[in-house]
Amino acid sequence: MRKSLVVAMAVIVALTVVGPAVTKEWIEKPLLVAAERVLTTMPADFYQIDPQAAERLMETAKPLVLDVREKAEWDTERIAGAVHVPIRELPKALDRLPDSRGAPIIVYCAIGVRGAMATTVLRMWGYTNVRNLRGGLNGWKAANLPVVR
Numbered sequence: 001m002r003k004s005l006v007v008a009m010a011v012i013v014a015l016t017v018v019g020p021a022v023t024k025e026w027i028e029k030p031l032l033v034a035a036e037r038v039l040t041t042m043p044a045d046f047y048q049i050d051p052q053a054a055e056r057l058m059e060t061a062k063p064l065v066l067d068v069r070e071k072a073e074w075d076t077e078r079i080a081g082a083v084h085v086p087i088r089e090l091p092k093a094l095d096r097l098p099d100s101r102g103a104p105i106i107v108y109c110a111i112g113v114r115g116a117m118a119t120t121v122l123r124m125w126g127y128t129n130v131r132n133l134r135g136g137l138n139g140w141k142a143a144n145l146p147v148v149r
Contacts, residue, residue, distance in 0.1 A: 063104030108133035
């Protein structure tokens with residue numbers, strides 16, 4: 001009896017939580033599929049990379065380092081060699097992204113929030129080797145790594 005109650009509760013929760021999202025007509029099917037692919041395969045570290053590991057990767061794999069901060073932030077300081085594409089302009093800057101969706105990309109912003117959003121969007125677009133710099137540029141500087149002013 002207790003086991004069937006647990007199963008019934010699980011079904012109710014699934015229908016309440018998962019069901020409505022599946023039946024929302026206003027969510028375009030490809031967008032729903034892409035979000036599901038990204039969110040269900042997200043690792044425990046949420047695709048973050050520590051500043052020291054990012055620096056090592058930059059020395060060996062030569063990833064695209066993508067700064068998604070605003071222009072005023074970029075003009076103040078940045079990681080050497082980074083490419084600047086403000087997050088709101090990312091969909092208009094596809095030509096600045098690697099042709100290979102397996103190419104390494106490190107995304108950063110000031111503290112990691114915009115970088116996480118950009119990382120998720122890039123993964124939804126099929127880029128498979130994208131990492132968000134943990135702590136953003138502030139984390140980079142806290143690790144005593146160099147910036148360009």
